[in-house]
Amino acid sequence: MKIDEALRGAMAVDGALGIALVDYQSGMVLGQQGGNALLDLEVAGAVNTDVVRAKLRAIETMQLEEVIEDILITLGSQYHIIMPLDRHTPDEKLFLYLVLDRSRANLALARHQLRRLEQAITV
Structure with a gap:
């Protein structure tokens, strides 16, 4: 399944506000769906590369x-889930970043569903 198609499917998750596929070596967002003026997935993806890198250094x-299965950040009104992809190649360092409305999720x-999405994505 292609990235955009897979990410569109992820937006069907109850409470989904946005999702991105991010390269945590560069901080680049490779694909995204959702988001809005208050949820800039490009910026959030880049900033969350530091979260992944910090946890990897700690390990x-x-x-x-x-290995990191996922990282959950709980805010007052949102959940942020960071899930590194298990690609088994040293040059692909990717993670899924899903933002959920906490009251609906x-x-x-x-x-x-993120684990299923991980298996469906082809880069």
């Missing part, structure tokens, strides 16, 4: 043999 520093279902 390395603590010598944990673990089912967090468990959204995480499940």
